[in-house]
Amino acid sequence: MPDAGFIELEGVEKVFDVRRRTGLLRRERHRVRAVDGISFRVARGEMVGYIGPNGAGKSTTIKMLTGILTPSGGRLRVAGVDPHRERTRLARRIGVVFGQRTTLWWDLPLRDSYRLMHRMYRIPDARFRENLDRCVELLELGDLLGVPVRQLSLGQRMRGDIAAALLHDPEVLYLDEPTIGLDVVSKAKVRAFLRALNAEHGTTVLLTTHDLTDIEQLCRRVMVIDQGRLMYDGTLGGLHEQGAGERTLVVDL
Template identity: 70%
Template sequence: MPVIELSDVSRAFTVTSRAGLRRTKREVRAVDGMSFTVEPGEVMGYIGPNGAGKSTTIKMLTGILVPSGGSIRVAGVDPSRHRLKLAKRIGVVFGQRTTLWWDLPLKDSFAVLQKMYDVPMARHRENLATFVALLDLGELLDVPVRQLSLGQRMRGDIAAALLHDPEIVYLDEPTIGLDVISKARLREFLAEINANRRTTIILTTHDLDDIEALCTRVMVIDHGHQIFDGTLDGLKSSQSAPRTLVVDLATSLPPIEVNGATVTKVDGPRQHLTFPPTTSAAPLLAQIAANYPLVDLSVSEPTIESVITQLYAPTPS
């Protein structure tokens, strides 16, 4: 059975604007006719530009907002009608907000959460020991939250969201502002939690490296509408984003001329050529090797950044 079910869900807001003495109201649909399901243990990236409707969807899934139309069931219940019941079955992390107590040491925040969620003490200690080890929180437990760096606080927030063994975790920009090492540590932790505990994860982020590292499924939305739902490979192939051939020559030369590829960048003896994703690289390599002083080469697949950019590019009129 799916752990998340949305059927024709919409959420509208009334926006008031003023021109002189006249006020006008208009309806804005942040989410419009959204339908999808999420299976237990999935890691789904929920992505789109600012204003696409991502945060509105998450707020409806957690019961903070009530849909204007359609129906939602999360872990078998209606989120807006059973917020307290659902709270024990979900975890939420908002990258720019904390659920920890600002002036308390980190360990005291964890202790308060154990009481709030009524987690058996033995299970709380077991989870806490696991998360402290995986997230390297040992030296931070006695530090007030206000003294933690952003990366340290984020690790604390993620531990806090998982201490009560939620079935579903919503992560909204969990790596925002973090350094490379902190991001890698968080990604490894989330992958391990998903693999070992089958925790369902919904990830909204602008950091597409998070999506590539963690997600088995990607849903792309724009102006409240779903425009793609599938695997990362499916997303890339849907846009026919070009592959890149990086060629190192023995010396600097004018742009390489080969059938089926176009030089997009020349950097001394290194040249970058793009070619269609459906084209085999082998004929291109044979042409270059036969006609140019080839030293080394590599083939790069399309990045998710280039695919998303192409997906949102305006359609030529």
């Protein structure tokens, strides 16, 4: 049976102290609650959409799950591990893709970035070659391996980043806007690859996106966050039904 608590959050909060200038020499400190008491579980092998408006707390949640940020309150575990306290240990079990940032080396050819990750993660040679060959084939990266990252298009770089996140066989993959800015063809390639990855290897995927087509084609379950609070957790069909009775009227004057 799947592990019902592979990713676990119980009452997780994240509060930031923000200073705002209120005068020439005066600043006031405000507390901003980016994540407000969120609780959910993701089973091993699930592909779950995590959606909401800008500033809702999606990226903050991902950063806490990877150990980049420390929760202000609540309990958080990934594969039974506290991400912040055991970040190095957990790094070998997770992959992360931030759509607007790259983990690749800007001035190096794509191939050399992968070689560096080979050493950083201490991936056995045979396993590295197998994983790289698979990613190169499915993501169509063969003609790009000798190209410096700075010369890649956004879609090419995104495919390169996804491959980089998977070289060490992570058990869970966090995708933060992986198709942002991509053309239709590039989006289709990324989605097809993620479906194959989940089907063949049972990789757990938590996906944040503003593109509902990503959710429709990849996820059976969707969670909606707004103003730091979890507003919905269920199927996409259920979400459509929940909003079926709502209408918005826009009047231009």
